[in-house]
Amino acid sequence: MILVTNDDGIVAPGIKALIEVASKFGEVLVVAPDAPQSGQGHAITITKPLKLRKVDLYDGVTSYECSGTPVDCVKLAKNVLLKGQTIDLCVSGINHGSNASINILYSGTMSAAMEASLEGIDSIGFSLLDYAFDADFTHAKVIASQMIEHLLKNKLQHCKLLNVNIPKGPDIRGIKVCRQAKGHWIEEFQEGLDPRGEKYYWLTGRFQNNDDGEDTDIFALSQNYVSVVPSGFDLTAYDAILPLKQLENLS
Amino acid sequence: MILVTNDDGIVAPGIKALIEVASKFGEVLVVAPDAPQSGQGHAITITKPLKLRKVDLYDGVTSYECSGTPVDCVKLAKNVLLKGQTIDLCVSGINHGSNASINILYSGTMSAAMEASLEGIDSIGFSLLDYAFDADFTHAKVIASQMIEHLLKNKLQHCKLLNVNIPKGPDIRGIKVCRQAKGHWIEEFQEGLDPRGEKYYWLTGRFQNNDDGEDTDIFALSQNYVSVVPSGFDLTAYDAILPLKQLENLS
Numbered sequence: 001m002i003l004v005t006n007d008d009g010i011v012a013p014g015i016k017a018l019i020e021v022a023s024k025f026g027e028v029l030v031v032a033p034d035a036p037q038s039g040q041g042h043a044i045t046i047t048k049p050l051k052l053r054k055v056d057l058y059d060g061v062t063s064y065e066c067s068g069t070p071v072d073c074v075k076l077a078k079n080v081l082l083k084g085q086t087i088d089l090c091v092s093g094i095n096h097g098s099n100a101s102i103n104i105l106y107s108g109t110m111s112a113a114m115e116a117s118l119e120g121i122d123s124i125g126f127s128l129l130d131y132a133f134d135a136d137f138t139h140a141k142v143i144a145s146q147m148i149e150h151l152l153k154n155k156l157q158h159c160k161l162l163n164v165n166i167p168k169g170p171d172i173r174g175i176k177v178c179r180q181a182k183g184h185w186i187e188e189f190q191e192g193l194d195p196r197g198e199k200y201y202w203l204t205g206r207f208q209n210n211d212d213g214e215d216t217d218i219f220a221l222s223q224n225y226v227s228v229v230p231s232g233f234d235l236t237a238y239d240a241i242l243p244l245k246q247l248e249n250l251s
Numbered sequence: 252m253i254l255v256t257n258d259d260g261i262v263a264p265g266i267k268a269l270i271e272v273a274s275k276f277g278e279v280l281v282v283a284p285d286a287p288q289s290g291q292g293h294a295i296t297i298t299k300p301l302k303l304r305k306v307d308l309y310d311g312v313t314s315y316e317c318s319g320t321p322v323d324c325v326k327l328a329k330n331v332l333l334k335g336q337t338i339d340l341c342v343s344g345i346n347h348g349s350n351a352s353i354n355i356l357y358s359g360t361m362s363a364a365m366e367a368s369l370e371g372i373d374s375i376g377f378s379l380l381d382y383a384f385d386a387d388f389t390h391a392k393v394i395a396s397q398m399i400e401h402l403l404k405n406k407l408q409h410c411k412l413l414n415v416n417i418p419k420g421p422d423i424r425g426i427k428v429c430r431q432a433k434g435h436w437i438e439e440f441q442e443g444l445d446p447r448g449e450k451y452y453w454l455t456g457r458f459q460n461n462d463d464g465e466d467t468d469i470f471a472l473s474q475n476y477v478s479v480v481p482s483g484f485d486l487t488a489y490d491a492i493l494p495l496k497q498l499e500n501l502s
C-alpha cells in the first residue's frame with residue numbers, strides 16, 4: 001500500500017501527477033487536505049474534530065479529502081483508514097515550490113512525510129521548483145517514478161525520510177544526495193488597512209542561502225541537479241551537549 | 252530586549268509566570284497568540300493577513316496579541332515591532348505540558364523559540380509537565396530565572412536553542428543536559444457524529460518512549476530532573492548520505 005498526501009490540497013496538479021506515478025507500483029490510498037495548507041509545518045488539530053470525505057477524483061484510486069493539516073491526513077490514514085495494514089511507502093507532493101534548506105520546517109508537504117517516517121514508514125517528499133498552478137510536472141514524474149521504484153525494492157536503512165527537490169527543468173543533469181543548506185527567510189510584512197480600517201500585516205519575503213558548501217541541496221539545485229536530503233527528526237545539537245554541562249551547576 | 256511568546260495564548264498562566272521572571276532582567280516585549288495554538292508546530296500564516304493588537308494585561312510590560320501562530324508572533328516581533336533592534340533573548344512558554352522528545356516537532360512553544368534561533372537569537376522554550384490551567388509555576392519560575400540569567404551573561408555558542416522541560420515537582424533534583432529521546436505517539440481517534448449526523452474524528456493518544464538511553468530528556472524527567480536539550484534546525488540524517496549515494500545512479 002502506498003499512501004499519497006500533500007499540502008497544496010487534493011485538487012492540486014502536483015498530487016495528481018504523484019498519484020499517476022504511484023499507481024503504477026501498486027495499490028494507492030490518497031488522503032489529502034480539502035484546501036491548500038502550505039506553510040502548516042508540523043501542525044496537528046487537537047482542539048476540534050476532523051472530517052474525512054471520500055471523493056471521486058482519480059480513476060480507480062481510493063481518495064479522501066480531510067479537513068485538517070497534512071500531518072492530520074497521515075495520522076488519520078494510518079490510525080483509521082489503514083488501521084492494522086502495512087504502509088510500504090508514503091509519498092507527499094509533488095509540492096508546487098521548493099522545500100529545500102530550512103523550508104523543510106515550514107512545509108506541510110515535508111511534515112506529512114516526516115510524520116509517516118516517525119512511524120517507521122519509508123517516506124519521500126517531492127517538490128518542484130515552480131510555484132505555478134500550471135507547472136509542467138513531466139520531468140518531475142520521471143524522477144518520482146525512479147525514486148518510488150527504487151525505495152519499494154530497497155528499504156531505507158539509515159533514515160526513513162527523503163526530501164527531494166526537483167529543478168524547474170527541462171535540462172536536469174542528474175541527482176545529488178546532499179545535506180540541508182543553512183539559510184533563512186528575509187521577511188517583510190506588507191502592511192495595509194482592512195475594509196474596517198484596521199491595520200493588517202501580510203507575510204512575504206525571500207529565501208536567503210547562507211551556506212557556501214557545495215554539498216548542499218541549494219547548491220545542487222543551482223547546478224540543475226535534483227537534490228535528495230536524507231532527513232531525520234532528531235533536533236538535538238549534539239556538539240552543544242558537553243559545553244553546556246555547566247548548566248547542571250545552576251541548581 | 253527580551254522577547255516573550257508562547258502557544259497557550261497571551262492570557263495563559265504560564266506566560267504570565269514567564270513575563271514576571273523575564274522582567275527582572277531588562278526590557279520585555281510580549282507578542283503572543285490571541286487564542287490557544289497548541290500543536291501548531293512550525294506553521295506560518297501565508298494565505299491571509301495577520302492582526303496585532305496592543306493589550307494592557309501585564310503592568311509595565313508592552314504586550315501585543317497576534318491573530319497568527321506562535322511562529323508568526325516571532326516574525327512580527329522581529330520584523331515589525333522590533334525592526335532594527337537587537338533581541339538579546341527569546342523565551343517561549345512556560346508551556347502547560349511536556350515538550351520533551353519528538354514533541355518539539357508539534358509544539359508551537361518550541362517552534363516559536365526555534366524560529367528566533369533561526370535568526371541567530373539565543374532562545375529557550377520552557378515547559379512544565381503539568382497540563383492543568385491552575386498548575387503551580389513556583390519552581391518553574393526559579394528554574395527559568397536561573398536559565399535566563401545565565402544565558403544573558405553567557406551567549407549560547409554551539410547552538411541557539413534550548414528545550415527546557417521541568418518536572419511537576421515539587422522535589423526537583425537538579426538539571427540534566429540531554430539528548431532528545433526517541434519516541435512516538437500512539438494515536439487513537441475518538442469517533443462520533445456531529446449535530447448534523449456527519450462522522451467526525453477527534454485526535455487523542457498517548458506518548459510512548461522508545462528509548463532506553465539514560466542520557467535522554469525523558470529519562471532525566473522520569474528521575475525528577477529538569478531536562479535541557481540543546482537543539483538545532485538541521486534535519487539532515489548525515490549517516491545516511493554515503494549509503495544513499497547509489498540514488499545518484501538512478502538518472
